[in-house]
Amino acid sequence: MIVLSAFSPLSPQALAISNLFVAILVIMAAIFALVTGILLYVIVRYRARPGQGEPRQNFGDTKLEITWTAAPLLLLVVVFFFTIHTMAAADPATHGRAPDLDVIGHQWWWEVRYPGSGAITANEIHLPVGRRMLVRLDSGDVIHNLWFPELGPKMDLVPGQTNYMWLEADKPGTYLGACAEFCGTEHAWMRLRAIAEPPAQFAAWQRHQLQPAARPAGGETARGGALFSQLTCISCHAISGVGGPTEGIAPNLTHFGERQTLAAGLFANTPANLAIWLRDPQEAKPGNHMPNMQLPEIQVHALTVYLESLK
Numbered sequence: 001m002i003v004l005s006a007f008s009p010l011s012p013q014a015l016a017i018s019n020l021f022v023a024i025l026v027i028m029a030a031i032f033a034l035v036t037g038i039l040l041y042v043i044v045r046y047r048a049r050p051g052q053g054e055p056r057q058n059f060g061d062t063k064l065e066i067t068w069t070a071a072p073l074l075l076l077v078v079v080f081f082f083t084i085h086t087m088a089a090a091d092p093a094t095h096g097r098a099p100d101l102d103v104i105g106h107q108w109w110w111e112v113r114y115p116g117s118g119a120i121t122a123n124e125i126h127l128p129v130g131r132r133m134l135v136r137l138d139s140g141d142v143i144h145n146l147w148f149p150e151l152g153p154k155m156d157l158v159p160g161q162t163n164y165m166w167l168e169a170d171k172p173g174t175y176l177g178a179c180a181e182f183c184g185t186e187h188a189w190m191r192l193r194a195i196a197e198p199p200a201q202f203a204a205w206q207r208h209q210l211q212p213a214a215r216p217a218g219g220e221t222a223r224g225g226a227l228f229s230q231l232t233c234i235s236c237h238a239i240s241g242v243g244g245p246t247e248g249i250a251p252n253l254t255h256f257g258e259r260q261t262l263a264a265g266l267f268a269n270t271p272a273n274l275a276i277w278l279r280d281p282q283e284a285k286p287g288n289h290m291p292n293m294q295l296p297e298i299q300v301h302a303l304t305v306y307l308e309s310l311k
């Protein structure tokens with residue numbers, strides 16, 4: 001099972017943030033122990049005893065006052081420099097570099113484009129292991145926030161305002177990401193995955209994405225393919241070699257069958273789950289922008305067979 005965890009950093013950016021967290025935690029724990037220790041000592045050592053009068057009254061102590069002003073100031077200066085150091089490591093300057101990846105937030109899915117090659121996908125990012133990718137972030141509707149806890153900082157996707165973040169993974173694997181800014185009904189089901197693989201495998205994946213969709217061999221697959229174009233599916237979902245909008249209205253399905261999940265992480269991508277989705281997307285993920293098409297069961301089956309064949 002893959003989980004969202006900020007405690008297992010697997011990129012230099014995430015490691016910098018984690019180190020800052022641990023450093024501040026240790027400093028604060030030491031202060032907490034010191035203050036609590038002194039307090040407990042004073043409570044016991046100077047507790048009221050029977051027959052004891054008023055203690056001696058003190059007013060002001062310049063040395064003490066300077067100490068308890070200077071100590072927190074010094075501490076904050078130290079934390080300030082740790083933070084500046086972390087910011088430089090977790091979010092280095094882009095120096096006008098062209099982005100490697102475009103991620104566009106939509107209610108409630110992620111459009112992913114590789115501007116260098118023209119590859120397009122959705123809800124799954126592929127990365128070459130150990131290479132720092134510059135991600136350009138944009139939104140198609142409201143403010144979203146992209147966050148891969150194991151891979152680094154989070155960053156807002158703001159309509160009309162381009163933001164950037166670095167994405168990098170030290171080890172091959174599948175990393176879970178989420179939208180970290182409340183963006184409406186299905187905010188919690190706006191998940192995505194980053195799949196980090198060796199550079200050669202990543203290059204092969206990218207080349208494959210540029211291929212048009214697999215042609216249906218015949219039978220049920222061909223019936224599903226025909227339905228996809230005849231019904232309104234194609235008005236929102238593009239399939240390269242078949243048609244559809246160029247704008248990201250809904251996820252591009254050219255290589256849908258290869259994806260691990262569907263509906264932005266809601267379901268594992270299996271024929272049974274896809275059929276549930278096609279029968280009534282509003283039941284599965286209330287509020288999403290795909291209407292219930294009232295498809296008869298034979299159409300649900302044909303479309304499922306066709307879509308799962310798109311590898």
Ligand code: CUA
Nearest residue numbers: 144179181183
């Ligand atoms: Cu998108 Cu929350």
